[in-house]
Amino acid sequence: MQTSSKLKIYLDLVRFEHTLFALPFAYGGMLMAARGWPGWSVFLWITVAMVGARTAAMALNRLIDRQIDAINPRTAGRHLPRGVVKPLEVFSLAAVGLICLALAAFNLNALTAELLPVAVFFLVGYSYTKRFTWLCHFWLGLTIGAATAGGWIAVTGAVSPAMLALWAGTAFWLAGFDILYATQDYDFDRANRVYSVPSKFGIALALQIARVCHALTFGFFLLAGVTEGMGWIYYLGVAFTGAVLWYEHRLVKPSDLSKVDRAFFQANVVVSLGMLAFIALDTLI
Numbered sequence: 319m320q321t322s323s324k325l326k327i328y329l330d331l332v333r334f335e336h337t338l339f340a341l342p343f344a345y346g347g348m349l350m351a352a353r354g355w356p357g358w359s360v361f362l363w364i365t366v367a368m369v370g371a372r373t374a375a376m377a378l379n380r381l382i383d384r385q386i387d388a389i390n391p392r393t394a395g396r397h398l399p400r401g402v403v404k405p406l407e408v409f410s411l412a413a414v415g416l417i418c419l420a421l422a423a424f425n426l427n428a429l430t431a432e433l434l435p436v437a438v439f440f441l442v443g444y445s446y447t448k449r450f451t452w453l454c455h456f457w458l459g460l461t462i463g464a465a466t467a468g469g470w471i472a473v474t475g476a477v478s479p480a481m482l483a484l485w486a487g488t489a490f491w492l493a494g495f496d497i498l499y500a501t502q503d504y505d506f507d508r509a510n511r512v513y514s515v516p517s518k519f520g521i522a523l524a525l526q527i528a529r530v531c532h533a534l535t536f537g538f539f540l541l542a543g544v545t546e547g548m549g550w551i552y553y554l555g556v557a558f559t560g561a562v563l564w565y566e567h568r569l570v571k572p573s574d575l576s577k578v579d580r581a582f583f584q585a586n587v588v589v590s591l592g593m594l595a596f597i598a599l600d601t602l603i
Contacts, residue, residue, distance in 0.1 A: 328411055331397045333376060339586055340465040341368045342594035343488050347469030347481065349601045350546060356473045363422040364472050367430075368465055370418025375441045375461070377412035381405060382445035390506050427475040430468070437464065452518040455500065459493030459531075480546035487538030494531030495566070495586050497524055501575050522572040532563040539593075548600055555596020562589050 344364055348356055355361075380387070380398055384405070387393035397403045416438065423434040440461040447454035466488045470481040500507070500514040501524060507517035516524040539556045542548075566585040569577040 327397065327402060328407075331377070331380060331403060331408065331411070339492070339590050340372060340462045340488075341365070342590040343463070343484075344368050344465040344469035346594045346597040347466040347484060348473055349597050350480070350484065350542075350548070351470040351473035351478075352601070354601055360426065360472055363425050364469055366418050367422035367426075367468060367472075370415045370422065371437065371441060371465075372415070374412045374415030374419065375444065377408050377415060378442055379445045381408045381412065386510070386512065389510070390503065392502060392506070426472045429471050429475045433471070437468075440464070448513050450513060452513045452515050454513060455493040455496040455515055456489070458496050459489035459491070462492050463489030478546075480542045483538050483542035483545055487535045487542060490531040490538065491535040491563075491586075491589065494528040494535065494563075497528040497531065498566075498570055498578060501525070501570070502578055521575070525567070525570060525572060529567055532567070535563065536560045551596055551600035551603075555593050555600070558592050558596065559589050562592065 344367075345361075348360065348364055352360075380396065383393075384396075384398040387396050388399040393399070398405065398408060419437065420434060423430040423437075440457070444454070444458050444461055447457045451457075463485050467477075467481055467485040470484070471477065497515045501516045501521050503512070503514070504516045504521055506512070507514050514524075515527055519527065536556065536559065539559060540553070543552045543556065562585055569585070
C-alpha cells in the first residue's frame with residue numbers, strides 16, 4: 319500500500335479533523351494567558367502536544383473499544399473491526415502520539431513536564447470509563463478540556479482562577495455534546511451494558527442534562543472573562559457561543575435524532591473556531 323494511502327487511513331482512523339474541537343481552545347488559553355502572541359516556540363510546542371495527545375487518545379480508544387465497535391452496527395465499519403489496520407499498527411500510532419506529547423511537555427516548562435503523567439492517565443483512562451460509569455462523558459470533557467489549561471500553563475507555568483474557569487467551561491461543553499452524540503447508541507448501550515447518560519436516564523432526560531452542561535459552559539466562559547478582565551470582544555464571543563449552543567439543541571429532539579451528526583460536528587466546530595477568533599481579536603488587536 320502506498321505511503322499516502324496508509325497515512326490517509328491513519329488520519330481517518332483517529333478522526334484527525336476532530337482536532338478542531340480542542341486545538342482552538344488550547345490556542346485560546348495560550349492567547350488569554352499571554353494577553354497576546356507568546357512566540358513561535360510556545361505556539362509550535364502546544365501544537366505538537368495537542369496533535370500528539372489527540373492522536374494517542376483516539377488510537378487507544380479505537381484499540382481498547384475494538385470488540386465493542388465490532389458488534390455495534392454504527393461502528394462495525396471502523397478500521398479495526400474491518401481488518402483494514404492491525405492492532406499493533408494502532409498501538410504504534412498511539413505510542414508516537416504519546417512521544418510527541420512528552421517531547422512538547424519537556425520543551426515548554428517545568429509544570430507541563432510535571433503534569434505529563436496526569437495527562438497520560440486521563441487520556442488512557444477514558445476508554446475504560448464507559449465500562450463502569452455513566453460519568454464517562456464528564457471524564458472525556460475534563461480530559462479534552464484540559465487542552466485549554468495546557469495552552470495556559472504552557473505560557474505561564476502556573477495555574478490561575480481564570481484558567482480553571484475556562485477549563486470548566488470547555489469541559490462542560492465537551493461533555494454536553496458527547497451526551498448528545500451518545501443518544502445514537504441508546505438501544506445498543508442498554509442491551510450491552512455500556513454505560514452512558516442516555517442509557518442510564520433515557521434520551522429525553524439526557525438531552526436536558528446536555529442543555530444544563532451547555533448552560534454551565536456559557537456561565538464559566540463569562541466567569542473566565544470577568545476574572546481575567548477581558549474586553550468586550552471576548553464577551554461578544556461568549557454570546558456567539560451561547561447562540562450556537564442554543565441552535566445545536568434546537569436540532570436534536572427526543573423524537574428526532576436524525577440531526578445529531580450535524581449538531582455534533584458542524585455546530586461544535588463553529589463554537590471552537592468562533593471562540594478562538596473572538597479571543598484572538600480581543601487579545602491581539
